[in-house]
Amino acid sequence: LPLEERLTRYVVEGSKDGLLPDLDEALQKYDDPLDIINGPLMTGMDEVGRLFNDNQLIVAEVLQSAEVMKASVAHLEPYMEKAQSETKGKVLLATVKGDVHDIGKNLVEIILSNNGYEVINLGIKVPPEQLIDACRRERPDVVGLSGLLVKSAQQMVLTAQDMKEADIDTPILVGGAALTRKFTDNRIAPQYDGPVLYAKDAMNGLDLTNRLRN
Numbered sequence: 001l002p003l004e005e006r007l008t009r010y011v012v013e014g015s016k017d018g019l020l021p022d023l024d025e026a027l028q029k030y031d032d033p034l035d036i037i038n039g040p041l042m043t044g045m046d047e048v049g050r051l052f053n054d055n056q057l058i059v060a061e062v063l064q065s066a067e068v069m070k071a072s073v074a075h076l077e078p079y080m081e082k083a084q085s086e087t088k089g090k091v092l093l094a095t096v097k098g099d100v101h102d103i104g105k106n107l108v109e110i111i112l113s114n115n116g117y118e119v120i121n122l123g124i125k126v127p128p129e130q131l132i133d134a135c136r137r138e139r140p141d142v143v144g145l146s147g148l149l150v151k152s153a154q155q156m157v158l159t160a161q162d163m164k165e166a167d168i169d170t171p172i173l174v175g176g177a178a179l180t181r182k183f184t185d186n187r188i189a190p191q192y193d194g195p196v197l198y199a200k201d202a203m204n205g206l207d208l209t210n211r212l213r214n
């Protein structure tokens with residue numbers, strides 16, 4: 001099989017046999033390691049999502065695919081471009097209450113911290129109270145919320161409401177598969193006093209965070 005198809009297959013099959021040498025080969029071929037993640041590995045994850053939706057995979061198998069994705073990101077991370085710059089600001093990151101999906105959020109953490117941001121990653125299933133406490137303690141410049149479930153989009157609305165009630169207006173960056181710009185603008189932003197920005201992927205999240213500083 002060609003390299004790209006092999007990489008996609010590791011994710012779909014949840015198998016790590018031969019993964020690292022193939023990632024090394026991909027590093028020779030691709031200029032930017034992020035293109036390996038966004039390309040063949042994401043193609044695999046999308047296929048996993050489709051198969052899971054069709055009841056052709058069970059949760060335990062999806063978890064193995066997630067392990068392959070995480071191992072790949074960890075292997076590629078040292079090769080990603082790092083900007084040598086002063087600290088640009090502090091970002092608080094969380095997957096919202098009720099949601100355990102964290103691969104996208106952790107990718108956002110890598111991209112932001114490689115580009116000069118101090119990132120405080122609060123982890124998964126983070127309730128609004130915990131975010132509010134962390135905002136008061138850490139005084140971040142941006143709060144990043146991730147969520148992949150349809151109900152997580154709704155949870156972001158509630159989180160924004162709770163943060164507003166706590167008198168917080170720190171800019172919020174939101175992202176995740178179930179979310180759209182339209183939902184962000186029409187449903188989340190009106191519940192909040194500060195800006196609420198939708199990022200379609202981790203790089204877009206970095207661009208938006210950079211723009212907030214200017």
Ligand code: B1M
Pocket residue numbers: 045046047048049050052053059060062063065066069098099100101102103104105107108143144145146147148149150151173174175176177178199200201202203205
């Ligand atoms: Co779940 N899962 N899952 N899952 N899972 C989805 C999301 C689903 C679409 C699959 C499907 O049915 N087709 C579906 C959601 C349905 C819905 O609500 N619409 C689903 C479901 C139903 C579930 C469970 C309910 C299954 C069950 O238990 N019956 C359960 C939920 C548990 C819970 O959260 N309470 C569940 C569990 C799991 C696993 C634990 C097995 C595993 C997660 C492991 C982990 O994360 N540690 C898992 C996985 C792996 C997936 C899929 C297959 C892949 C997600 C992923 O990691 N993608 C997913 C299907 C899919 O998305 N195709 C699916 C790769 C990652 C890099 O992309 O996170 O989208 P993503 O991040 C992107 C962008 O979205 C964006 O940037 C990234 C790219 O650069 N982004 C941000 C994300 N967050 C951002 C934040 C930002 C900026 C950009 O700023 C702050």
